[in-house]
Amino acid sequence: MSSFRPAPAWLADAVFYQIYPQSFADSNGDGIGDFAGITERLDHLAWLGVNTVWLNPCFVSPFGDAGYDVADYLNVAPRYGSDEDLARLVDRAGSLGIRVLLDLVAGHTSDRHPWFRAAADDPADHRYIWAAEGRPDGFVPSPGSRPGSYLPNFFAFQPALNFGYARSDPAEPWRQPVDAEGPRANREALRTIMDHWLRLGLSGFRVDMAASLVKDDPDKAQTSRIWTELRHWLDRTHPEAVLLSEWGDPEVSVPAGFHTDFFLQFGGPTDGLALRSLWSNGSGTVNPDWDPLDCFFDPGGKGSPRPFVEAWERASTALGDSGFISLPTANHDFSRLNCGPRSAEQLPVAFAFQLTWPTLPAVYYGDEIGMRYVPDLPDTEGSVLSPSYNRAGSRTPMQWDDGPNAGFSTSEHPYLPVDPAPDRPTVAAQRADETSLLHLVRRLIALRASAPELGAHGSVEVVHAGYPFVHVRGGRYLVVVNPRQERAGCPAGDLRPGRALEVSGVTVDGGTVSADAFGYGIFELLR
Numbered sequence: 001m002s003s004f005r006p007a008p009a010w011l012a013d014a015v016f017y018q019i020y021p022q023s024f025a026d027s028n029g030d031g032i033g034d035f036a037g038i039t040e041r042l043d044h045l046a047w048l049g050v051n052t053v054w055l056n057p058c059f060v061s062p063f064g065d066a067g068y069d070v071a072d073y074l075n076v077a078p079r080y081g082s083d084e085d086l087a088r089l090v091d092r093a094g095s096l097g098i099r100v101l102l103d104l105v106a107g108h109t110s111d112r113h114p115w116f117r118a119a120a121d122d123p124a125d126h127r128y129i130w131a132a133e134g135r136p137d138g139f140v141p142s143p144g145s146r147p148g149s150y151l152p153n154f155f156a157f158q159p160a161l162n163f164g165y166a167r168s169d170p171a172e173p174w175r176q177p178v179d180a181e182g183p184r185a186n187r188e189a190l191r192t193i194m195d196h197w198l199r200l201g202l203s204g205f206r207v208d209m210a211a212s213l214v215k216d217d218p219d220k221a222q223t224s225r226i227w228t229e230l231r232h233w234l235d236r237t238h239p240e241a242v243l244l245s246e247w248g249d250p251e252v253s254v255p256a257g258f259h260t261d262f263f264l265q266f267g268g269p270t271d272g273l274a275l276r277s278l279w280s281n282g283s284g285t286v287n288p289d290w291d292p293l294d295c296f297f298d299p300g301g302k303g304s305p306r307p308f309v310e311a312w313e314r315a316s317t318a319l320g321d322s323g324f325i326s327l328p329t330a331n332h333d334f335s336r337l338n339c340g341p342r343s344a345e346q347l348p349v350a351f352a353f354q355l356t357w358p359t360l361p362a363v364y365y366g367d368e369i370g371m372r373y374v375p376d377l378p379d380t381e382g383s384v385l386s387p388s389y390n391r392a393g394s395r396t397p398m399q400w401d402d403g404p405n406a407g408f409s410t411s412e413h414p415y416l417p418v419d420p421a422p423d424r425p426t427v428a429a430q431r432a433d434e435t436s437l438l439h440l441v442r443r444l445i446a447l448r449a450s451a452p453e454l455g456a457h458g459s460v461e462v463v464h465a466g467y468p469f470v471h472v473r474g475g476r477y478l479v480v481v482n483p484r485q486e487r488a489g490c491p492a493g494d495l496r497p498g499r500a501l502e503v504s505g506v507t508v509d510g511g512t513v514s515a516d517a518f519g520y521g522i523f524e525l526l527r
Contacts, residue, residue, distance in 0.1 A: 012455065014360050015049060016326060017054070019056070025037030025400070033397070035081040052100075052203070055100065068105055069108075072113070073193045074193065087200060099203035101203055104205040105208045106213060107153045107163075111143065111156075121145045127185060133147065155382060163186055163223070163226060175215075207245055211247045220256070248263065250319060251315050254322055255319075259323050260325070262325075264334075274308045275327075276295065277296060279337060279350070280295050281340050296308070299342075306465050328364060330367055336372065337367055346483065351437070351440060351444055365398055369425045468515040475525075478521070480521040481515075
């Protein structure tokens with residue numbers, strides 16, 4: 001493992017909150033969320049206890065892929081406001097103790113980016129990957145005077161930036177080495193982009209498709225080399241900034257230079273099984289290539305926490321103190337917790353687990369009030385990847401109040417359901433109800449902040465890996481979660497719980513742990 005500067009001290013206590021800018025808060029009534037709207041709602045996040053916000057891409061874009069098709073990395077999209085509006089957001093967040101991270105799309109641009117438009121007419125330009133003749137598999141015909149075709153990184157309108165190939169092939173002369181002129185220019189561009197935003201007060205980046213840079217790189221060694229180089233630069237120039245990876249394989253990405261990687265619905269040696277084995281109940285966004293599974297947080301009680309625990313143990317052991325793993329409730333590409341047959345009453349037990357496990361928690365906007373994944377929404381800004389993988393259902397507007405459009409001023413929001421459910425949860429209603437999910441999430445975040453043993457560095461001892469799932473944090477706190485709809489129990493051994501900190505339907509008595517349906521409990525152990 002490369003010798004990096006230790007992660008900034010603040011990261012160990014981070015509670016991430018992911019904001020989809022177009023869906024979070026609309027300040028001007030045009031139906032699209034914006035920076036001013038986010039700024040107006042930062043008090044909600046401060047009250048909740050969130051201390052780190054990640055914004056999905058907010059740069060100039062034609063929005064064919066909801067902003068992941070970047071046309072200008074150094075200016076924000078006018079629909080969200082101005083650079084000054086973003087600066088005001090960052091300043092206000094800082095005054096509330098909240099850091100702000102941007103989303104860096106490192107592996108591709110929009111086909112409307114000036115770099116690509118220039119390359120499409122200049123055969124000597126190597127910022128992208130071009131085949132001079134014909135159209136090899138996966139390539140897209142040139143849109144300009146340049147003959148041949150280019151390689152996209154996701155959608156056809158997202159040409160892959162050229163970071164080189166790990167292996168050469170005489171039959172494919174477009175393969176350039178990683179230290180060729182084009183790849184070097186793109187590595188320098190990443191430094192320029194990051195430096196620009198970090199100097200304006202941002203605290204780091206979540207990096208989109210971070211494993212996609214170098215092509216034909218089966219062990220990701222050359223891609224890792226790029227991130228190692230960038231991490232050393234970051235350590236020298238912006239030592240308090242952090243890099244979060246959309247890689248899904250902390251055992252590879254963190255040693256490469258990232259401070260944190262997410263357990264995701266894809267990636268890693270088991271193709272995202274760690275996350276899906278917890279939350280994925282076969283509804284919402286489902287890749288047809290995934291093997292069917294019974295997730296642990298399901299009322300049927302057929303799942304197991306073992307796939308997650310084993311993946312976490314393997315990654316945690318590999319990382320040591322070099323970085324962190326982050327566990328999200330959901331994200332813009334994956335189903336919300338409240339999805340399909342899962343009901344609102346099942347959500348508290350999920351948060352009781354997520355906010356007490358030794359990972360950095362990431363709350364997807366609206367999950368703190370139990371917003372539902374909305375099925376069958378039309379394709380909007382590239383949201384539908386297949387009939388079973390419709391991402392729009394996780395991108396609907398934040399439900400602030402009881403108005404007709406969930407707090408948005410018009411019905412023009414691209415992800416607004418045609419007929420929102422009349423009983424949808426709102427922030428306003430839950431803020432007024434101290435028994436609500438929102439108040440529970442707030443208390444759990446506060447408990448985590450007050451007890452270092454419940455944080456990312458606290459030890460964990462698994463007592464029972466089934467229903468209920470029972471573990472001890474830092475030798476001091478007993479955590480019990482039962483996500484199934486039937487009562488469950490297990491031996492308590494010599495555990496002697498004392499003060500109950502957050503409990504719903506759990507008892508420890510007579511050497512037995514008993515948990516009601518969807519019960520959870522956090523206890524301070526007697527010493």
